[in-house]
Amino acid sequence: MIIIEKICHNITVVALQGTLDSCSSSQLHYYSSPSVTEVPLVIDLSNLDFLDSSGLGALVEIARKKREKGSDVKLACMNDKVRKVFEITQAYRLFDIYDDVEAAAVNAGNKKNSL
Amino acid sequence: MKTLVVIREKDYEWLYPVFPGVHPLLVPVCNKPYAEFLIDFAILAGSNAIRFVSDGQLGGLEHYCENGSRWGIEISYASMLGDEDLETVIDKNRRYCSADRILCISGFVFIRYNKQHDYKKLIASLSPGEFISCSHGSLSLLGNTGNIDNSAEKPELSLVGLDSTGVYYRLSVEILKCGSSPYVLPGYSSEADCHIGRNVVMSKSTEIRKPVIIGNNVQLLAGSVVGPDSVIGSNVIIDRESTIIGSIVLDNTYIGENLDLENRIAAGNILIEPESGASLAMEDPHLLTGIKKRGGGGTVFQTFVHLFVAVLLITIMLVPFALLFPILRLQGKWHESSNTYYTSSSGKTLTLTTVAIDRSGPLSALALALSLDRFALLFRVLGGQLAIIGSQPVAATPGSRMVLERMTGYRAGVFSYAEAEEWPVNGGDTAIVELFYAAHGTPLQDVVMTFKAFFNRIHE
Structure with a gap:
C-alpha cells in the first residue's frame, strides 16, 4: 500500500493507494500513535483497491484513539469496493464519510477550531 | 439536474417486522417497489442522477437498482449518521451536489404526481429552498436560481408520509383506483x-x-x-x-x-x-415447523406406552368382540383378507389379516364403531410388529417400496394419525400428517391421538 500525505485547509489528508489488509495495516499504526492522535485526520480512500477486516480494524483503531483525545478522523471519496465492505459490516455507522476530500478537510478544520 | 434522496432508518424501521425479508425502500406499492416511484418522479423532474442516502443498510436497494442503467440514469448510494441534519448530509455529499440544481427528497414520503404533467418546467420555475412539505418529509431545491418563472403552471404534487400500515394500505388503494393515468404501473x-x-x-x-x-x-x-x-x-x-x-x-x-x-x-x-x-x-404445523430429532430413550418409552394402550383396548374390546364376531361371521358380514404390508421405513414386511365389515345393520355399525375390525391387529402391537398409532399400512409392492424410501419415520399402526386428525385416509395430505406426527409425536401425544382415532370411528 502506498500512503500519500498532503495538507488541505491545514488538515493532514492521507491518501491510501492499493491494498489495506493484514500485511499493510501496520503501515497505518503511525496515525494512531500518541504523538499524532490529537490532530484531526482525513483519509482519502478513492484509490484504495481492497479493504479487508484487518484494514477496517486499523481504521477503527485510528478513529477510536483520536476520539479518546477529542479529535476525529473523516473518511473521504469511498469507492464502490470499499463502500461495500462498510455496508456489509455496518462500519459506516462509526465514521463521518464525505464524497469530497476538501469538504472533509474543512469540516475537520472546523471541529479542530471549535475544540 | 440531480436528485438526492435522504431517508433515515427511524422513519422506515416500522416496516421491518411488518414485511420481513423485504428492504423497506423496496416495499411494493401496487406491485411496484417504493423506490421506483421516487426514481420515476426524479426522472420526470429532469434528473439524470439519483443518490440514495441513508443511515440504514442500502445493500438490498443497491442489489435491486444497481447503477440505474435500467432507467437510463445514474444511481449512487451514500451513508450518513442517524442524527445528522439535511445541511450536514448535503455537505457530506458536496461533490455530488456541485451540479447546477439539486432536488432533495427528504423523509420516507410518497410523492403524489401525475406523469402527464411537466415537472421539469415546475422545477425550473422554483427558487431554491423547500417548496413542498408534510410532517414526515419535504421536497427542496438547492443550487442556482436560473430563470425563475412564477407564472408557470403548478401541476399536481403532494406528499404522503408513510408511517403506518394504514397509510400504506390507503395509498395502495388510492393508486389502484387512479390506474395507470398518473403513475407507471407494472403489468x-x-x-x-x-x-x-x-x-x-x-x-x-x-x-x-x-x-x-x-x-x-x-x-x-x-x-x-x-x-x-x-x-x-x-x-x-x-x-x-x-x-x-x-x-x-x-x-x-x-x-x-x-x-x-x-x-x-x-x-x-x-x-x-x-x-x-x-x-x-399463520403457521401450518404440518408444513412449516422444523423437524425435531427424537432422543433414543423416547423410542423405548413409546413402545411401552403403545403396549399399555393396546392392552387397555384389548380389555375394552374383548367382550364386544366375543359377542359380535360370531354373529357377524354367521351373517356373512365379516370378511377377512390377508396381505403383506411394510411395517417400517427400513422395508420390513408382515402379513396381516385385515377385516372388512359390511355396513348394513345395527350390529355391523356397532362393530365398526367399536373398531372391532382392528381387534386382531392389537395383538401385533403386543408382539412389537405394529405401533398402536402410526401410518396407514402400505402394501408391499415394488412400486410402494420406492415411495416408502421417501417416507422417513414411517411405522405402520393399528390406527393412523390421519384417522385421528380426520383427514381423508386416501388423500394426498394424509402422508404429510402421518409423517409429521411420526417425526414430532411424543408417547403421550400418541395416547391422545389413539383415543382420538378410536372415538372418531364411533362418530362415523
Whole structure:
C-alpha cells in the first residue's frame, strides 16, 4: 500500500493507494500513535483497491484513539469496493464519510477550531 | 439536474417486522417497489442522477437498482449518521451536489404526481429552498436560481408520509383506483383499472373484478374471486373458492382454499389488519415447523406406552368382540383378507389379516364403531410388529417400496394419525400428517391421538 500525505485547509489528508489488509495495516499504526492522535485526520480512500477486516480494524483503531483525545478522523471519496465492505459490516455507522476530500478537510478544520 | 434522496432508518424501521425479508425502500406499492416511484418522479423532474442516502443498510436497494442503467440514469448510494441534519448530509455529499440544481427528497414520503404533467418546467420555475412539505418529509431545491418563472403552471404534487400500515394500505388503494393515468404501473393493461403481469394462470371459473393489479407468475384457481380494489403480488397462488376483496397480497404468498380475505394485507404467512396494524402469523404445523430429532430413550418409552394402550383396548374390546364376531361371521358380514404390508421405513414386511365389515345393520355399525375390525391387529402391537398409532399400512409392492424410501419415520399402526386428525385416509395430505406426527409425536401425544382415532370411528 502506498500512503500519500498532503495538507488541505491545514488538515493532514492521507491518501491510501492499493491494498489495506493484514500485511499493510501496520503501515497505518503511525496515525494512531500518541504523538499524532490529537490532530484531526482525513483519509482519502478513492484509490484504495481492497479493504479487508484487518484494514477496517486499523481504521477503527485510528478513529477510536483520536476520539479518546477529542479529535476525529473523516473518511473521504469511498469507492464502490470499499463502500461495500462498510455496508456489509455496518462500519459506516462509526465514521463521518464525505464524497469530497476538501469538504472533509474543512469540516475537520472546523471541529479542530471549535475544540 | 440531480436528485438526492435522504431517508433515515427511524422513519422506515416500522416496516421491518411488518414485511420481513423485504428492504423497506423496496416495499411494493401496487406491485411496484417504493423506490421506483421516487426514481420515476426524479426522472420526470429532469434528473439524470439519483443518490440514495441513508443511515440504514442500502445493500438490498443497491442489489435491486444497481447503477440505474435500467432507467437510463445514474444511481449512487451514500451513508450518513442517524442524527445528522439535511445541511450536514448535503455537505457530506458536496461533490455530488456541485451540479447546477439539486432536488432533495427528504423523509420516507410518497410523492403524489401525475406523469402527464411537466415537472421539469415546475422545477425550473422554483427558487431554491423547500417548496413542498408534510410532517414526515419535504421536497427542496438547492443550487442556482436560473430563470425563475412564477407564472408557470403548478401541476399536481403532494406528499404522503408513510408511517403506518394504514397509510400504506390507503395509498395502495388510492393508486389502484387512479390506474395507470398518473403513475407507471407494472403489468399489461388492455383495459383501464386492470393490470395483469406475465405468466398468470386463471381458471375458467375465476372472477376478476376491477380495479385490480396482478403480478407475475400468479395462479388463480377454480372459483377464486379477485377484486375489487385488490393487489396481488408476484409468485402468488390463490387456491380454490377463495375470495380476495379490497386486500393486498404481497409477493410469494399462498392463500389457501375457501378463504375470504377482505380489507387485509397478506404477506407470506402474516395477515395484517391495516388500520390497527394488528398482525397474525399463520403457521401450518404440518408444513412449516422444523423437524425435531427424537432422543433414543423416547423410542423405548413409546413402545411401552403403545403396549399399555393396546392392552387397555384389548380389555375394552374383548367382550364386544366375543359377542359380535360370531354373529357377524354367521351373517356373512365379516370378511377377512390377508396381505403383506411394510411395517417400517427400513422395508420390513408382515402379513396381516385385515377385516372388512359390511355396513348394513345395527350390529355391523356397532362393530365398526367399536373398531372391532382392528381387534386382531392389537395383538401385533403386543408382539412389537405394529405401533398402536402410526401410518396407514402400505402394501408391499415394488412400486410402494420406492415411495416408502421417501417416507422417513414411517411405522405402520393399528390406527393412523390421519384417522385421528380426520383427514381423508386416501388423500394426498394424509402422508404429510402421518409423517409429521411420526417425526414430532411424543408417547403421550400418541395416547391422545389413539383415543382420538378410536372415538372418531364411533362418530362415523
